Amino acid sequence: MPSLLSSITAHLAPIDESLTSALALNESQRAWRNPLFWLANVGAHLGDSVLWAGITGLLWRRAGDDPARKRLLLGWMGAFAGAVFATLAIKRLLRRPRPGGGQFLYGPGADVHSFPSGHGARVGVILVWAEALWPGAGWLAPLIGLWIGWARVAMGIHYVGDVLAGIAWGWGMGWLTHRNVKRET
Numbered sequence: 001m002p003s004l005l006s007s008i009t010a011h012l013a014p015i016d017e018s019l020t021s022a023l024a025l026n027e028s029q030r031a032w033r034n035p036l037f038w039l040a041n042v043g044a045h046l047g048d049s050v051l052w053a054g055i056t057g058l059l060w061r062r063a064g065d066d067p068a069r070k071r072l073l074l075g076w077m078g079a080f081a082g083a084v085f086a087t088l089a090i091k092r093l094l095r096r097p098r099p100g101g102g103q104f105l106y107g108p109g110a111d112v113h114s115f116p117s118g119h120g121a122r123v124g125v126i127l128v129w130a131e132a133l134w135p136g137a138g139w140l141a142p143l144i145g146l147w148i149g150w151a152r153v154a155m156g157i158h159y160v161g162d163v164l165a166g167i168a169w170g171w172g173m174g175w176l177t178h179r180n181v182k183r184e185t
Contacts, residue, residue, distance in 0.1 A: 120166020
């Protein structure tokens with residue numbers, strides 16, 4: 001399996017690096033006064049776990065005594081946690097370096113591995129659960145997901161393949177938990 005994985009990644013790496021280079025902000029666009037920098041900087045944080053934990057807390061409080069709503073939220077939390085922990089395990093196993101030597105937005109980060117994107121995995125879960133948790137507003141999830149994915153690449157934190165793999169992984173985790181929760185209700 002490792003040799004097959006190595007073969008696949010060796011074949012895909014030049015394509016991934018080329019796409020990433022095309023989407024990354026150049027040096028002049030990374031200036032604090034540049035609107036693209038701010039658009040990417042904000043988008044790169046929209047997938048942060050702390051933000052989504054806060055949103056989940058607000059949704060839990062808003063659910064009140066509604067057991068069906070709380071069951072949905074427990075499913076959402078399970079999908080989210082599963083995607084996050086599985087992503088971290090995969091990162092530790094594969095150890096793909098981040099583009100740009102592992103620099104985050106403000107310096108070196110605790111998670112130096114790039115593949116798959118944890119923010120991408122959270123986007124995948126959000127794509128599955130958005131309509132169930134925010135009826136009528138689920139159409140926003142793909143737009144926010146595109147913003148987050150682009151921003152992670154534009155800021156030089158991930159390769160395009162990292163983000164796509166993370167979204168696919170998170171979508172799978174989200175779909176499995178959503179299907180199980182719907183079956184129980």
